[in-house]
Amino acid sequence: MTNPIIVVAYAVHPDQKSSEAIVNKNWLDISTTKGNTLLVLSAFHNYRFKGEEIQLVKKLNTSAVFYKISKKKKGIDKLLYSIVNKIFKIVFGSNQTLQNTVWINKQSRILEKIITTDDVVWSRVLPTLSLAPVLNVYDKNPFPFVVNVNDPINVNTFNKNNLNSEQKLFLETKNKAQAWTFPSSKLADRMANNYNLDRARCFVIPHAMREVVKLYTRDIIKQRINILYAGTFYKSAFTDELKNSLIAFNKLDCAKGVNFTFVLSQFDDESVTWLKESIPNCTLKFKLEREEVLELLKKADCMFVVDSILHSELLKGKLIEALSFGVPVFAVTYQDSIMDKVVKTYGSISAYQDIEDDILNKMKLFVSNINNKEWLSTFYNQRTNALGKISENYIADATNLVTTFAYQRFYKEQQETIQAPKQLNWP
Incomplete structure (x- = not known):
């Protein structure tokens, strides 16, 4: 049994319909069914997973309402939100929208209140918004955390001398995170090179997918x-x-x-x-x-x-x-x-x-x-x-290895060298 995991993932299916959200949900399902205890902080809901049990801890109604309004193409509520959002960004000089700021502040308070010395935090990117509450709390009271990155951040616009706000947010993890995970070795290579990460602490965990009982077999009599x-x-x-x-x-x-x-x-x-x-x-x-x-x-x-x-x-x-x-x-x-x-x-x-x-x-x-x-x-x-290489057992074992590594490195790095799991580099 590994340490309890707190997951900060803005995109989780079915609240979000993106491929990121689906990948995150599959990873959560596998982690919980394999025995991990998880608390999940997502866009509109916070859940506690323990085995097959799922408990709703908090529903973020304000974030959900702001998100729904912001996605509208027109309407009086859309117009009012746009005006308030613009004023907010001007007054506070913020790179974040009002909706995102409300979410970050709420989740930061919750994370600060619940985290214990036994926990390891996983932040799942994209969006990079998932990093903000983690970094907010870390700056006050450090803890072991892992950053999972499923896709490059602004793939076509990387310039180390002119980083945008998302890239700057990710760069903050360089000297704070204990490990980073990526779905491929080439993406790990690129991100480590771009942000000067320790490649030995960049691990590959393929996208998680639930196992299917009956695999495809072709009926060759079938014509089409x-x-x-x-x-x-x-x-x-x-x-x-x-x-x-x-x-x-x-x-x-x-x-x-x-x-x-x-x-x-x-x-x-x-x-x-x-x-x-x-x-x-x-x-x-x-x-x-x-x-x-x-x-x-x-x-x-x-x-x-x-x-x-x-x-x-x-x-x-x-x-x-x-x-x-x-x-x-x-x-x-x-x-x-x-x-x-x-x-x-x-x-x-x-x-x-x-x-x-x-x-x-x-x-x-x-x-x-x-x-x-x-x-x-x-x-x-x-x-x-x-x-x-993508089985539920493999994904769960890889997750546990990285979680344990992050925990041990955070608490023991001043006393001894913690060996990184080297086999996690496919594909």
């Missing part, structure tokens, strides 16, 4: 192949090479047995047009609830995932979700990206955006393989390797 994409339409990822490959593939005879379904969470009219031009017969669905997406995933024969050149260091939650169901993956990515590394370990197919016709040729290969008993048998065996 269901290919599913779910998530944001990233314009930097849906390139001309991908579009031309999809157009060419859908003119082939083998494409007649393939159903493409795209479930889009963030998109615009241009995105919809792009898909209709590339795959005339594709099925488009918009902003489904998570449970609806999972039902589609259960019926899929392939998860279609797409990388931008800007995403080479990232581990996508939708990729790990597909792995957890044992579904074959067709990854449109770049050589040596994190997605490429994971998909190869898993036994599926990576096609490269920057190699002419590679996507088209590998799509034809995949359609042929999916009904090949020998290929399926090899895939079923090989996916076991990847599944072991």
Whole structure:
């Protein structure tokens, strides 16, 4: 049994609908079912988890109301909030909104009141807002804490001589946090280099996904192949090479047995047009609830995932979700990206955006393989390797190792050297 954990995570599903929120909720579920005692401070609710029991500790009504109003496009309450928020920021010279400031102050008071010398705090980023209450309380009374970072902070705007407010907030953890965790080794490398973190204390814990009892098996008698994409339409990822490959593939005879379904969470009219031009017969669905997406995933024969050149260091939650169901993956990515590394370990197919016709040729290969008993048998065996690296037990054990390391280092670093767990560096 490890030390009790206090988690400060602004984004937790279902209060928030983002991929960050889903990843955080899965990690919380795994940590609690594996025996950890957790107190969770999130955007609108604070919960205490103990085993299978979940107790509502506090409901943050003001934060919830401000958040709902701030997301409106118009209305008298939206106008009034905008005016008050603007006055607040001018008067107090704050980089935070009124809504965020209320949340930070409330959670800071709660954290300061409840923390004990047995606890280890985990702050889960993004958003960097999750760090603010932790740093506020730490400055008054230090304690062991760990920072989890799922995505780069303002990936395209890093300049160590001109950091923005979010980057400055993260930089404050450099000499305070005992450890940092990331979903991939490449992201850990980048963040350690950018912020001059101790790389030996930067650990890799893949995105957490709940285990599925029945993994995918292909019925090769079934004629049609269901290919599913779910998530944001990233314009930097849906390139001309991908579009031309999809157009060419859908003119082939083998494409007649393939159903493409795209479930889009963030998109615009241009995105919809792009898909209709590339795959005339594709099925488009918009902003489904998570449970609806999972039902589609259960019926899929392939998860279609797409990388931008800007995403080479990232581990996508939708990729790990597909792995957890044992579904074959067709990854449109770049050589040596994190997605490429994971998909190869898993036994599926990576096609490269920057190699002419590679996507088209590998799509034809995949359609042929999916009904090949020998290929399926090899895939079923090989996916076991990847599944072991993202299993609930692995995630829970890795979390416990880092928690224990943080606690021991905080309280004993002046007396002895605490050995860091070195095996946590995949993918």
